[in-house]
Amino acid sequence: MYDDQVVIIGAGICGLATALALHKKGIKSVVMERSESLRNVTGAAITIRPNGWRALDQLGVANILRRTAVPFQRERVVSLDGERQQEISLYHCVGETRCLRRKDIIDTLYAALPTATVKFGCQLESIKLDPHTTKPILRFIDGSSIIAKVVIGCDGDKSIVADFLNLKRIKTFPLCEVRGLTNYPYGHSFAHEFTSFKKDNILVGRIPIDNKLVYWFCTQQYILKDERIWKDPKVIQHNTLELLSNYPQGIQEMIKTTETKSLSFKRLRYRAPWDLITGTFSRGTVIVAGDAKHVMGPFLGQGGSAALEDAVVLARNMAQLGLDHVGDAFNLFVRQRRIRVIRVSLQTYLIGMLSSNPSRLKKFICILLMIILFRNQKSHMDYDCGAL
Ligand SMILES: Cc1cc2nc3c(=O)[nH]c(=O)nc-3n(C[C@H](O)[C@H](O)[C@H](O)COP(=O)(O)OP(=O)(O)OC[C@H]3O[C@@H](n4cnc5c(N)ncnc54)[C@H](O)[C@@H]3O)c2cc1C
Structure with missing residues (x-):
């Protein structure tokens, strides 16, 4: 045909x-x-x-698509290693950059x-x-x-x-990434910027899509486990929370309240x-x-x-x-x-x-x-x- x-x-x-x-x-x-x-x-x-x-x-x-997401103006890295938090502003002008829901x-x-x-x-x-x-x-x-x-x-x-x-x-990097979306029904208070939090070789990224919806990801070293466990969103959420147990409260809340069906795990290729x-x-x-x-x-x-x-x-x-x-x-x-x-x-x-x-x-x-x-x-x- x-x-x-x-x-x-x-x-x-x-x-x-x-x-x-x-x-x-x-x-x-x-x-x-x-x-x-x-x-x-x-x-x-x-x-x-x-x-x-x-x-x-x-x-x-x-x-x-422009109507579906706000532009962000800045990228910022927050290092959580050591006693003090260190902030590095990367780009103030990132051109037109938005985070779109897939x-x-x-x-x-x-x-x-x-x-x-x-x-x-x-x-x-x-x-x-x-x-x-x-x-x-x-x-x-x-x-x-x-x-x-x-x-x-x-x-x-x-x-x-x-x-x-x-x-x-x-080929495969020895890294994997968990991604999710968190909806804040009454609006979130995050600036329209791409913020990355770094600690112990783990990177957590947070980008608002609009005034209520936030995209986040967690890049980590890949540890050999039964791949099937990463298919279950509840397990992905539980493992990610465990991994980030010493991260700031706001990050943990974001992951706790994430839309479970949006969660996915991917080895990086x-x-x-x-x-x-x-x-x-x-x-x-x-x-x-x-x-x-x-x-x-x-x-x-x-x-x-x-x-x-x-x-x-x-x-x-x-x-x-x-x-x-x-x-x-x-x-x-x-x-x-x-x-x-x-x-x-x-x-x-x-x-x-x-x-x-x-x-x-x-x-x-x-x-x-x-x-x-x-x-x-x-x-x-x-x-x-x-x-x-
Ligand atoms: C963790 C992560 C974060 C990312 N973040 C970004 C980002 O911020 N910005 C960015 O630009 N990119 C990002 N990317 C990359 C981006 O997701 C991919 O480059 C993009 O999705 C590639 O699209 P594609 O259509 O080529 O492949 P895919 O999205 O993989 O689509 C392939 C399609 O082919 C279908 N298919 C596969 N095999 C067959 C078959 N045998 N017969 C019929 N159909 C088949 C699949 O079902 C699928 O629908 C990210 C990737 C990852 C893993």
């Missing part, structure tokens, strides 16, 4: 944004999502920085698509090329298969499409920057984008925005060169995006390494590279993916 179409795998931020970008350029696509409904609850919220807003502007949904991004992108663009309950199992036509044949776990004209793999960090392209395995230098990200009419291509740690808050940038650049190239030359459009996309994703992934990787208790030598090398390559630590936000 969907033979000979542009098929996008995965209805996350990247898949939906790519479908929308293509739609705006007059290219029809279908999105195959393994879940039975929109995955708009897990992951609580993400920050979108100026580069992400530029991409959302191009997609025509930025103004809708639900708002996913729902808004989805609502902007033509009806029935997304097909739920379609889990891709494998891809192979038709020996005669070299078109990709997609096989789904329910036994069905389709022959696609073009395949865009936006299927996240465990991508089947990346496996088809023989990309190297995704990345595609090694050196694999981004050498990897082949497209083959014929098959390509990967978003986390499937360049999953990165959350330390700069750029993975989602980089996925939005991918969507804009990919659709622009496909429209410019036409579907009959989609292979050329993909090669151009890979070339145009390579330096951008290597830089942002490398900066993220170095921060991740520094947060992972490295040896003195590794720490020294990471700091040296940060100084040499990322003197302007905010440059990742200045990127402009250009017009759709």
